Amino acid sequence: MQWRVPMNGEQTAQDYEAARLAALVEYHILDTPQDPLFDEIVELAAIICQAPIAVINFIDRNRQWFKAVKGLSVRETPLDISICSHAILQPGLFVVSDTTQDERFTCNPLVTGEPFVRFYAGALLKSHDGHPLGTLCVLDEKPRELNDQQRFALQALANQVMAHMELMRSHREQKRLIAELENARREMASLAATDVLTGLLNRRALERRLRNTLASIKRGASPAAIVMIDIDNFKHINDNYGHPVGDRVIKRFAQRCRSIIRQADVLARWGGEEFMLLMPHTSVDEAYQAANRLRDKLARQPLVADIAEPLYVTASMGICSLKEANSLQERLHVVDQLLYQAKDQGRDCIVLEKSLPHIERSA
Known part of the structure; x- marks a missing residue:
């Protein structure tokens, strides 16, 4: 034409x-x-x-x-x-x-x-x-x-x-704009609930999951276990290797934690070098087995190997139960105290609720 x-x-x-x-x-x-x-x-x-x-x-x-x-x-x-x-x-x-x-x-x-x-x-x-x-x-x-x-x-x-x-x-x-807005809303919600460095849930998101889990327990679900984990001597890593290496340690530590948990477990970065693990339908003793697997992995494999001297890290952990009679704030306080007791015992320790003499330390 x-x-x-x-x-x-x-x-x-x-x-x-x-x-x-x-x-x-x-x-x-x-x-x-x-x-x-x-x-x-x-x-x-x-x-x-x-x-x-x-x-x-x-x-x-x-x-x-x-x-x-x-x-x-x-x-x-x-x-x-x-x-x-x-x-x-x-x-x-x-x-x-x-x-x-x-x-x-x-x-x-x-x-x-x-x-x-x-x-x-x-x-x-x-x-x-x-x-x-x-x-x-x-x-x-x-x-x-x-x-x-x-x-x-x-x-x-x-x-x-x-x-x-x-x-x-x-x-x-x-419809396209609504879909874009919904995607943006989901992305913003994800960002609001996600730790940027590790991709794990952040503290606020985990607290929400903890509240929901406790509500389920009060309705008859099985008790859960809470594990608080802290990388030992992390300030020393930042001071001696620099913050970029410190960030790599945080990211790879998160990956190491993921490798020992189940699909139903919820792992979050609690803040700084602290992590929190929620394990639904799990006893304190069962949670201890998972924590011990993490400690063994940390001992066997360096977190950062491509530097002059491979960098190994250890972690201190506290473990408590989450049951029907509990309040969330009281449980968070208890697990925090258990973690600090593990650090007081020399780090690289796991301290269980109601088992304070039962302190595990790596060889």
Whole structure:
């Protein structure tokens, strides 16, 4: 097609066609299922214009596609036989009173063969920014004209087609924005609950999980265990190796902790070099076994190996139960005291609630 390009001094026919096709794609209309509203519009156009054929069509790159059609059994035709491809080159209503008398269409297969089109009238379907997308057209097998009322009605119905498409486009955009907002809300919620350095839950998020777990226990769930973990001599690591190495220690310590816990367990960075582990449906003795596995792993493998001297760390831990009769603040106070007792015993220790003499120290 040879486009009548707006005189903007720069835009070529190819640029204009690319912009037109981009505008068509924006409406997400091509190859969509039939829609009763569009079907009613072609029925109404056929009745008002007293035409046996009425079509809502869109001009794609190499085809003419019908969104709604009355009087034809096809949903698309090649672009080279489309009368509508000529209609969108013209401003306003495009009317061909007798196709056999118009040299553009005398050899058109739609004129020389079925459905033997003799009359055509098409009202432009224009995008919100003025690009011609297709037409609402009526066709007849005999030459004829439209009166003024029919011309007005055909264009008015075309405007309704575009109004509905604009509404559909707005709804899609609204859904997209709502989805983006929901994703942003989830991301913000995740960030608000996540420790940036380790990717673990932060203190606030873990306190919420602790409250929920305690509520479940009060409703009959099994008791849980709380493990407070502190990296020993962490200030010494920062002072001697620098904060970047200290950050690597924190991150890798978190990974080491993850390696010894179950899927149901909840690990969080409590603050600084302190971590907290919530172990649902777990006794203090069972939690001790997990804590001891962590201590053994720390002893066997350095946390940072790619420095002059591989860096090993130890950790002190306190473990208490979380039961129906407990309050959360009291439990947090108890586990904190147990941790400090482990440190007082020389670090690299695990102290269990109600087992203060039972202090474990690595060899």
